[in-house]
Amino acid sequence: MAEEKPNCKVILANNIAKKLLEEVHDGLKKVDRKPLLVGFLSSQDPAARVYAEWTGKTANENGFAFELREIDRELLEDALIDANNDAKVDGIIVYYPIFGNRQDQYLQQIVSIDKDVEGLSHQYIFNMYQNIRFLDDANTKKSILPCTPLAVIKILEYLQIYNSILPYGNRLHGRTITVINRSEVVGRPLAALLANDGACVHSVDISDVQTFTRGEGLRKRRHEVEEKPGWTIKDCLPISDVVISGVPGDTYKVPLEHMRAGAVCINFSSERNFTPEVKEKASIYVPAIGKVTIVVLLRNLLRMVQNKIDAAEDAAQKADKSQ
Incomplete structure (x- = not known):
């Protein structure tokens, strides 16, 4: 008699990621350039390097630009501030752990809220715990949630x-x-x-x-x-x-x-x-x-780019009205 197979359905992340990627591709069509994600690697943790390489591969395959910057951890703070001020950089991801203590939490707060694709800024964390789903009173800008x-x-x-x-x-x-x-x-x-x-x-x-x-x-x-x-x-x-x-x-x-x-x-x-x-x-x-986590990261990045485009359009409309 044949052995009965278990009735459990095993679902692979790849299949779920595909559906989310379709959403991302649709959104990218509305953007006239490749959004740039910059990753900062300042630790020797092998898992962090694997994640960084995987992020870059997925980003490049799906219409995004990715740049990995390997920075000595003592210089990371200044490097993050520079990336915040660089208009070409749309999103920033830092591969933790770096110091493995409260200094990592401090670094999380340095990343600009407009470029924090991981949703680790204080405002995003506060909104998440308070169940506040938008950044603005008009409920047009969705708050970013942590990727995993x-x-x-x-x-x-x-x-x-x-x-x-x-x-x-x-x-x-x-x-x-x-x-x-x-x-x-x-x-x-x-x-x-x-x-x-x-x-x-x-x-x-x-x-x-x-x-x-x-x-x-x-x-x-x-x-x-x-x-x-x-x-x-x-x-x-x-x-x-x-x-x-x-x-x-x-x-x-x-x-x-x-x-x-x-x-x-x-x-x-x-x-x-x-x-x-x-x-x-x-x-x-x-x-x-x-695989789903990395697609969610790209989705967060796309949302930030769209927020930037919307803000520029709003500012242009207000300028037209004031003339």
């Missing part, structure tokens, strides 16, 4: 975990999601974004569990965080429709014995946080998201 959390959201939209029947901003209402990792770069922003879209999110870190929600019936405008004393991942997995894991290091594995059958599983770590047995239990499994 936004890539996860785009994957969840592609998988139709977002319910398009519900109003925009509430489309995860009724979903329970576990996010394993509460880093300031990905895990905590992702939990906040998902909760702001209506999900009940259990954020699991090495020492505790927190729950992010917008309250009963989504009555709150933005998410709130509740400590869950005594809770562990064993309490979260059996009640979660979606499990998203991004623990760095090759030793961590999600304890599948506690996961509910039919859960959707997404891995955003550079290591595999799920063992191959995940396919026996999950309904959908996304083993990596890197």
